Amino acid sequence: xxxxxxxxxxxxxxxxxxxxxxxxxxxxxxxxxxxxxxxxxxxxxxxxxxxxxxxxxxxxxxxxxxxxxxxxxxxxxxxxxxxxxxxxxxxxxxxxxxxxxxxxxxxxxxxxxxxxxxxxxxxxxxxxxxxxxxxxxxxxxxxxxxxxxxxxxxxxxxxxxxxxxxxxxxxxxxxxxxxxxxxxxxxxxxxxxxxxxxxxxxxxxxxxxxxxxxxxxxxxxxxxxxxxxxxxxxxxxxxxxxxxxxxxxxxxxxxxxxxxxxxxxxxxxxxxxxxxxxxxxxxxxxxxxxxxxxxxxxxxxxxxxxxxxxxxxxxxxxxxxxxxxxxxxxxxxxxxxxxxxxxxx
Amino acid sequence: xxxxxxxxxxxxxxxxxxxxxxxxxxxxxxxxxxxxxxxxxxxxxxxxxxxxxxxxxxxxxxxxxxxxxxxxxxxxxxxxxxxxxxxxxxxxxxxxxxxxxxxxxxxxxxxxxxxxxxxxxxxxxxxxxxxxxxxxxxxxxxxxxxxxxxxxxxxxxxxxxxxxxxxxxxxxxxxxxxxxxxxxxxxxxxxxxxxxxxxxxxxxxxxxxxxxxxxxxxxxxxxxxxxxxxxxxxxxxxxxxxxxxxxxxxxxxxxxxxxxxxxxxxxxxxxxxxxxxxxxxxxx
Amino acid sequence: xxxxxxxxxxxxxxxxxxxxxxxxxxxxxxxxxxxxxxxxxxxxxxxxxxxxxxxxxxxxxxxxxxxxxxxxxxxxxxxxxxxxxxxxxxxxxxxxxxxxxxxxxxxxxxxxxxxxxxxxxxxxxxxxxxxxxxxxxxxxxxxxxxxxxxxxxxxxxxxxxxxxxxxxxxxxxxxxxxxxxxxxxxxxxxxxxxxxxxxxxxxxxxxxxxxxxxxxxxxxxxxxxxxxxxxxxxxxxxxxxxxxxxxxxxxxxxxxxxxxxxxx
Ligand SMILES: Nc1ncnc2c1ncn2[C@@H]1O[C@H](COP(=O)(O)OP(=O)(O)O)[C@@H](O)[C@H]1O
Ligand SMILES: [Mg+2]
Numbered sequence: 001x002x003x004x005x006x007x008x009x010x011x012x013x014x015x016x017x018x019x020x021x022x023x024x025x026x027x028x029x030x031x032x033x034x035x036x037x038x039x040x041x042x043x044x045x046x047x048x049x050x051x052x053x054x055x056x057x058x059x060x061x062x063x064x065x066x067x068x069x070x071x072x073x074x075x076x077x078x079x080x081x082x083x084x085x086x087x088x089x090x091x092x093x094x095x096x097x098x099x100x101x102x103x104x105x106x107x108x109x110x111x112x113x114x115x116x117x118x119x120x121x122x123x124x125x126x127x128x129x130x131x132x133x134x135x136x137x138x139x140x141x142x143x144x145x146x147x148x149x150x151x152x153x154x155x156x157x158x159x160x161x162x163x164x165x166x167x168x169x170x171x172x173x174x175x176x177x178x179x180x181x182x183x184x185x186x187x188x189x190x191x192x193x194x195x196x197x198x199x200x201x202x203x204x205x206x207x208x209x210x211x212x213x214x215x216x217x218x219x220x221x222x223x224x225x226x227x228x229x230x231x232x233x234x235x236x237x238x239x240x241x242x243x244x245x246x247x248x249x250x251x252x253x254x255x256x257x258x259x260x261x262x263x264x265x266x267x268x269x270x271x272x273x274x275x276x277x278x279x280x281x282x283x284x285x286x287x288x289x290x291x292x293x294x295x296x297x298x299x300x301x302x303x304x305x306x307x308x309x310x311x312x313x314x315x316x317x318x319x320x321x322x323x324x325x326x327x328x329x330x331x332x333x334x335x336x337x338x339x340x341x342x343x344x345x
Numbered sequence: 346x347x348x349x350x351x352x353x354x355x356x357x358x359x360x361x362x363x364x365x366x367x368x369x370x371x372x373x374x375x376x377x378x379x380x381x382x383x384x385x386x387x388x389x390x391x392x393x394x395x396x397x398x399x400x401x402x403x404x405x406x407x408x409x410x411x412x413x414x415x416x417x418x419x420x421x422x423x424x425x426x427x428x429x430x431x432x433x434x435x436x437x438x439x440x441x442x443x444x445x446x447x448x449x450x451x452x453x454x455x456x457x458x459x460x461x462x463x464x465x466x467x468x469x470x471x472x473x474x475x476x477x478x479x480x481x482x483x484x485x486x487x488x489x490x491x492x493x494x495x496x497x498x499x500x501x502x503x504x505x506x507x508x509x510x511x512x513x514x515x516x517x518x519x520x521x522x523x524x525x526x527x528x529x530x531x532x533x534x535x536x537x538x539x540x541x542x543x544x545x546x547x548x549x550x551x552x553x554x555x556x557x558x559x560x561x562x563x564x565x566x567x568x569x570x571x572x573x574x575x576x577x578x579x580x581x582x583x584x585x586x587x588x589x590x591x592x593x594x595x596x597x598x599x600x601x602x603x604x605x606x607x608x609x610x611x612x613x614x615x616x617x618x619x620x621x622x623x624x625x626x627x628x629x
Numbered sequence: 630x631x632x633x634x635x636x637x638x639x640x641x642x643x644x645x646x647x648x649x650x651x652x653x654x655x656x657x658x659x660x661x662x663x664x665x666x667x668x669x670x671x672x673x674x675x676x677x678x679x680x681x682x683x684x685x686x687x688x689x690x691x692x693x694x695x696x697x698x699x700x701x702x703x704x705x706x707x708x709x710x711x712x713x714x715x716x717x718x719x720x721x722x723x724x725x726x727x728x729x730x731x732x733x734x735x736x737x738x739x740x741x742x743x744x745x746x747x748x749x750x751x752x753x754x755x756x757x758x759x760x761x762x763x764x765x766x767x768x769x770x771x772x773x774x775x776x777x778x779x780x781x782x783x784x785x786x787x788x789x790x791x792x793x794x795x796x797x798x799x800x801x802x803x804x805x806x807x808x809x810x811x812x813x814x815x816x817x818x819x820x821x822x823x824x825x826x827x828x829x830x831x832x833x834x835x836x837x838x839x840x841x842x843x844x845x846x847x848x849x850x851x852x853x854x855x856x857x858x859x860x861x862x863x864x865x866x867x868x869x870x871x872x873x874x875x876x877x878x879x880x881x882x883x884x885x886x887x888x889x890x891x892x893x
Binding site: 348349350351356359360362363364366367368370371372373374375377378381391430433434437443446447450451452453454455456458459460461462463464465466467468469470471473475476477478480507510511515518519522523564567568570571575585588589592593598601602605608609612616 | 637735847
Binding site: 052087 | 789791794795803
């Protein structure tokens, strides 16, 4: 079976489980983002896949072979480190040719491959530069080219773009994704930036405290977050209390939301609704009564903050859709049932 | 490559040569020296194996007592002089540009690496009647005619301070160069003058460093084996000189070894104190 | 304040330089006498170091001793420092302590240890005993510089090399050694300069049979001064200054001496 399969992997540092019994299967050629807050075990998981950290338990299987005990240098990987780890004593060309050189490839072969890779990362004629003379974005590309020099089976990147400024980072995200699609290489990227994950990934794996909280496509994670943590971590959301009233209807902050069913047996739950899904109406008429407390007009979008039932609800729309909302205005908040996600308690 | 404990025999391989060398040529010689300190003197050769405490018993004479007392006092005096001169100097040095610091460090290392023989020779020349500093005083009219300033206790002290000063500066340098500059800036913004800030902020913050440096320079000065001999009178001789003298000129290795063991014990006790002081500092 | 500070620097510099200035003056005396300021000017005494058979022999002994012992010191320190960096083995730190001890203890003690040892095994007086003794005595210097050097290697460089297929030996050859080289050279240079100047260990191991330059100076001291001694002293200071100057020029001497990183 082609692809990467992680079976019940655990890593303990002393008593502390940095990665706690994680299982995950990555089909061949897919782009996976490990996403989660700092310290949740992403790097540790990636390093175990690379063989840089020994798992306390579990197995890692690549294309049907158990590689758990295979040393790093025999795994045929490409890896980009958070620090990039470019060799300071080598030039750009020598860095990229490193994997070929230590395998005894001829000078001619090395030069050819270096030229190819430099063309791929849009840095032709950079072969003889010292790495210290490169800009942040250029170093980034060189690290990527170096990792891909041998067309590895698996491409691993640990927060590869975190050192770049926001604009360059977004451009590199697109570039990295296009490169991966062109090469069709199984890729795992660690990030704590949800926008980055949404931009690049086929599969987003949200982690927290050493466990996988949800693994799904970006849009599914966004639309159907598994729990409050995921919902809150991915984009902006409103987490609102829902309960079943005496008549058996589901209500949120006193207003009935027909068509939303709470898990059987529970009288209370939390629902998640994205800001762009919220509608406003006149007060009354089955809507949640509220008062506009703040309006942030960003030009392209308008964010409206509404005080309702003791919490703040955020709604987003374009200025055209919501032309005249002002602070202090009394309005009704409408939650379309199809946009409400009932979260696991 | 994972950093992990060595498992296979091959993993230990890099350790073989260093371990062998250090054990055979340092641990063994050291042990032999300890053993020799219990041997009997053999005027014809080096020693005859035995097990006697005579060599240690000789420590109990007043002569030995006064040499030991003098050695310790001299070393303390050298350590104090060096730290008093070096501490403000090193502090000021760390405030200079990188280039200035580098030039000074190169100079200090060059002086530090000088053979004790050369230092002794240089100072004996500087203190001599024919080529000495008193010629300069005569030339500018301070003195009537040049005199020899040695042998004397002051010549010994000067020579040893000269020898230990670069060492002191280089021991103090890391601590002072890493000193958090915001500490001083904070004091300055509160209105302290640079001098007051130095005495009220820098000095107390580095109290343990100063103590550790004093001890290290003290041990360093204890090791001086030629300067008291070249620059001083026999009454200015130290334990190190006496050990050299007994081992080489009196051919009494067992007694030299006993004194050496004794000196090690003193040094070790003081190095131990240094480490303790260092530990407390880092715990703060 | 500024004037005071300047004065302080000048005084310390003067104190450190004064004996050397006088010795330099003495070394260029025309006649064989020890006077300062020098009478006349002659560089003949410098020529003596290389022309006079005795001084030249002492020079050759000293340089041979310094090169060989520094090389052995590095050969001991390199694998030890590498092992301590590469492996998790706290017990192996005992060897680090053993490597540091000879330098911290009063030199007379180490010297006497060597004397007892070589006398006991019956090799006393052989030239190579001084080489080994100096190698052990000065192993501290390459050990310290190399430990610093290893500590400065970003471990992710090594990991990156292994993800690209480099095994331990290849990593050592292609990444670790090139990065450690400046520290290795400094360690060698420190040991070389100190060995060149060392007196007591050399004296207690081979002093009765062979003269190194410091031993020759000391022996000459006892039979009367000659300007050649002054010339040799200046020669030594110059060599030391050149070597340390080169280390400072090609490397970062402030870092070697404990200043944090190269950017502070
Ligand atoms: N070598 C180690 N020893 C002890 N704890 C570690 C080690 N490496 C990582 N940890 C701990 O494991 C947890 C997960 O670390 P990491 O995988 O680096 O998180 P992330 O990359 O998600 O920020 C953290 O709490 C970290 O402190
Ligand atoms: Mg991380």
